[in-house]
Amino acid sequence: MTLEMKELEAAVEGILFASGEPVHIDRICLALDIDRLSAQQVLQRLGDYYAYERRGMRLLQMEDTWQLCSAPEYGDIIRRAFEIRKSAKLSQPALEVLSIIAYYQPTTRAYVDQVRGVDSAYTVGLLLDRKLIEECGRLQVPGRPRLYRTTKNFLRAFHLTTLEDLPDLPGMEAEGQLRLGDDGALLDGDVPAEEPPGGGDALPEAE
Numbered sequence: 001m002t003l004e005m006k007e008l009e010a011a012v013e014g015i016l017f018a019s020g021e022p023v024h025i026d027r028i029c030l031a032l033d034i035d036r037l038s039a040q041q042v043l044q045r046l047g048d049y050y051a052y053e054r055r056g057m058r059l060l061q062m063e064d065t066w067q068l069c070s071a072p073e074y075g076d077i078i079r080r081a082f083e084i085r086k087s088a089k090l091s092q093p094a095l096e097v098l099s100i101i102a103y104y105q106p107t108t109r110a111y112v113d114q115v116r117g118v119d120s121a122y123t124v125g126l127l128l129d130r131k132l133i134e135e136c137g138r139l140q141v142p143g144r145p146r147l148y149r150t151t152k153n154f155l156r157a158f159h160l161t162t163l164e165d166l167p168d169l170p171g172m173e174a175e176g177q178l179r180l181g182d183d184g185a186l187l188d189g190d191v192p193a194e195e196p197p198g199g200g201d202a203l204p205e206a207e
Contacts, residue, residue, distance in 0.1 A: 008032060008042045009049075013068075022065035022152060062155045063162050090130075097123045098132060102154065102166060106136050106147035124148065132157065 003011065011032055016023055029039050043066055047059035056074055060067050070078050090098065097120050100112050112120045127133045131153045138144040150163070160166065 003032065005042070005045070008034070008038075009046050012039075012042050012046060016059070016066060016068040019067075022062055022067040024065050026064070028066075060156060061161045062152045065152065067156075069156075093120075093123050094126055098127055098150070098154070101127075101133055101148050102150050102163070105149040107149075108139055108145040108147060110145055 012028060015028060015031060025036060025039050025043070028034075028043075029036055032039070034042075043059065043061070047061075049055070050057050050059055050071075054071075056071050057068050058071050060069050093116075096116060097112055100115050101107055104111065109120055109124050112124065124133070128135075131151055133148050133154070134151050135146050136149045137147050139147055155161070155163075
């Protein structure tokens with residue numbers, strides 16, 4: 001069955017609404033029997049419609065997934081309707097840790113500790129609870145420390161489509177050039193030329 005563009009848009013809208021979660025573009029292609037380019041065109045048209053018509057919804061892209069969400073300008077009204085408390089803003093230490101993980105992922109807590117010069121155990125736990133970071137395996141060195149990376153919730157919170165949208169950070173080491181010790185910390189002489197700035201300045205401001 002071949003659908004017209006308006007029908008495709010309606011079908012995609014229905015899929016995204018029913019899901020309530022990010023939907024991978026391949027799932028949309030499979031459901032509608034269309035290729036990726038066609039799916040991208042439909043999604044882009046739908047997203048442009050919501051934005052241009054100033055609807056109460058927005059279509060958010062996060063890497064290869066798409067999700068319907070409420071328009072940010074109506075956030076306070078929506079929270080009042082459902083008596084939802086606004087999430088507390090991240091503290092400066094939390095933004096520092098999140099910046100380091102975002103730019104140097106996947107990375108270990110020992111690496112974060114060494115860059116910051118203080119213990120980050122509590123803050124890493126807080127970011128895990130907020131689902132802004134997640135464990136993604138273990139470093140293949142003695143002791144096998146846990147590795148952490150950012151999540152799709154991180155992309156959504158900072159209005160990023162992909163990690164490539166992060167602002168450039170001067171002094172970043174090329175991937176794979178850092179040498180880590182048995183505990184996952186940097187070996188002497190391998191501290192980055194410039195640390196991610198404190199207070200979350202390396203990241204765009206979250207909602």
